[in-house]
Amino acid sequence: MTDPPPGEPGASAERLTTVRSRGFFPADYASVEGGKIYASGAYWSTLRFPAFPAVLPNMSLVAVIEVPFHASYGDHSMQMRLVDLDENALGLEVEGIFRAAPAIENKYGQPGLTPVAVPIHGLVIERPGEYSFTLTVDDREIDRYRFRVVQVASIEMTPFDAELPGPADFPDE
Numbered sequence: 001m002t003d004p005p006p007g008e009p010g011a012s013a014e015r016l017t018t019v020r021s022r023g024f025f026p027a028d029y030a031s032v033e034g035g036k037i038y039a040s041g042a043y044w045s046t047l048r049f050p051a052f053p054a055v056l057p058n059m060s061l062v063a064v065i066e067v068p069f070h071a072s073y074g075d076h077s078m079q080m081r082l083v084d085l086d087e088n089a090l091g092l093e094v095e096g097i098f099r100a101a102p103a104i105e106n107k108y109g110q111p112g113l114t115p116v117a118v119p120i121h122g123l124v125i126e127r128p129g130e131y132s133f134t135l136t137v138d139d140r141e142i143d144r145y146r147f148r149v150v151q152v153a154s155i156e157m158t159p160f161d162a163e164l165p166g167p168a169d170f171p172d173e
Contacts, residue, residue, distance in 0.1 A: 019071060021143035022064040022113060024135045030060035030117040035103075037062055037115045045147050047125070050154035056123040063135050063143070065114045067100035072112060075099050079136040080118060084129060092133075094118050125149050 028041025039062055047056065061080050075097050082092035102112040125131075128151045135143040 017068055017070050019068065019076060019137045019140075019142060020066045021135055021137075022066050024061075024063045024133070024143035024145050026133060026145060026147070027060045027062055027117075028058065030062045030119075032115045032117045035113075035115060037064065037117060039117075047147065047149045048152045049125070049128075049149065050152055052128065052151065053124055053126045054149070056125065057121065059120050059123060061094070061118045061120060061133055063116045065098075065100070065116065065137060065142075066111045067114055068111045069102060069106075069109045072101050073099065076138050077136075078116070079134075081134045081136070082123070083132050083134055085131070090126070090131070092120065092123060094120075 025039075025043050027039040027043070030037060030039040030042070032038075039060070042062070047054075063078075063080070065076075065078070067076065076099070078096050078098060080092075080094040082090045084090055098114060098116070100112050100114045102110060106112060128149050130146065130148050132147070133145045134141055135145075
């Protein structure tokens with residue numbers, strides 16, 4: 001078995017039978033290949049937009065779910081949601097069912113890890129504030145990722161091919 005986190009009992013009944021999160025975070029892009037997570041632009045804590053409602057064109061939610069040996073081979077429900085500070089659901093809800101099995105190289109009794117990467121396109125955020133992505137497995141929230149959304153000043157850029165003012169545009173005094 002893997003070592004328990006500091007402060008947690010070793011082989012308690014709860015640890016042996018409860019699904020846990022080993023990691024849950026947003027990323028600009030993520031995928032699962034061969035049991036590994038490949039992520040880019042991960043673990044952001046603040047999103048900045050010049051106007052609202054704002055649209056985050058592309059992102060991924062990433063989770064690594066530890067499934068105890070005794071819960072292997074069973075169906076598990078999973079839900080990822082976006083909520084505000086008051087726990088109001090904000091339209092993003094991903095639901096699914098997964099079944100985990102220990103890897104062939106695992107020792108008897110060792111929990112298995114199930115990596116998940118969910119692409120999300122066109123996430124609308126209505127206003128600045130504090131938000132959380134939540135991860136629920138088998139009707140129990142097992143992790144939460146908090147982040148902020150802020151409004152920033154918009155800077156108007158001059159197009160690269162625009163004609164810029166020259167010396168003749170600034171008369172001598």
